[in-house]
Amino acid sequence: MSTLLSAARTDAQWPRLALRALRIATVVGAAVVSLAVLAKALSARLEARAEPTHSTLSAIDVPIRVPILVYHSIAPHHPGQTAEQRELDVDTLVFQKQMQFLVDHGYRAIPFATLVAALEGTATVPDRGVVITFDDGWATQYRFAFPTLRRLGLTATFFVYTNGIARDHVFMSWDEVRELRDAGMTIGSHSRSHPLLTDANVSLTDEVEGSRELITRNLGTAPDFFAYPYGEWNQRVAAAVKAAGYRAARAYPGGVVNSRSDLFALHSVLTTDDMVAFERLLGSP
Numbered sequence: 001m002s003t004l005l006s007a008a009r010t011d012a013q014w015p016r017l018a019l020r021a022l023r024i025a026t027v028v029g030a031a032v033v034s035l036a037v038l039a040k041a042l043s044a045r046l047e048a049r050a051e052p053t054h055s056t057l058s059a060i061d062v063p064i065r066v067p068i069l070v071y072h073s074i075a076p077h078h079p080g081q082t083a084e085q086r087e088l089d090v091d092t093l094v095f096q097k098q099m100q101f102l103v104d105h106g107y108r109a110i111p112f113a114t115l116v117a118a119l120e121g122t123a124t125v126p127d128r129g130v131v132i133t134f135d136d137g138w139a140t141q142y143r144f145a146f147p148t149l150r151r152l153g154l155t156a157t158f159f160v161y162t163n164g165i166a167r168d169h170v171f172m173s174w175d176e177v178r179e180l181r182d183a184g185m186t187i188g189s190h191s192r193s194h195p196l197l198t199d200a201n202v203s204l205t206d207e208v209e210g211s212r213e214l215i216t217r218n219l220g221t222a223p224d225f226f227a228y229p230y231g232e233w234n235q236r237v238a239a240a241v242k243a244a245g246y247r248a249a250r251a252y253p254g255g256v257v258n259s260r261s262d263l264f265a266l267h268s269v270l271t272t273d274d275m276v277a278f279e280r281l282l283g284s285p
Ligand SMILES: [Zn+2]
Pocket: 135, 136, 190, 194, 229, 230
């Protein structure tokens, strides 16, 4: 009788014991899973620090390797050019070769906005992404670079300084700037009169906000991006650019890697008409 009772009690306890064992196993299992998730996140973070990646969609500020190429004038070389002009003015045929090199080697010209969105953590950039930019608004860019860009289906960003536009034949007209925009190019501001913005006598309101207003009036949309004349900036200048409503600003030079903390002083690379230097600056992807 007592044996029977004891056996009955033991039988009755089984479901409770099994339930308790199951609960313990669940808690231990959950702990193991959380540890694994934590370890994975930590190792991903360490990897991100060790090596810049091509894209990001995370909250972590991962450096992105997308060269921002800086061009000035594109025109056939001619006798009488100074050493500086020879460096800054890329010969038309060399420019065509450089763009063809990008296409032949699988590089993807991406809009300035895509790189900025990737740095903000809301977009990805393709492998071998590259951003092509032109400074100042020279007429030669419209005449000699634009046809090549259009033929090869490459997008680029043109940073114009508004006092130059439509001033004389050396600069583009507003019609030409609009034509670039309509063809899928990005138009950014490069100030109003191209001064050293770090000079305390320069009106940042006039240069940074004024140029934005003028571009808005002529294109119908406000420019999102700014390029510092001569690449010169400091905290005061960067704060003025941000306050005026721009999303990012390009400095100069500084290399091919940028992080979210660089959004208002993006590094870039000067492009000259030296083909070997061009291939070297793109580096091995
Ligand atoms: Zn400039």
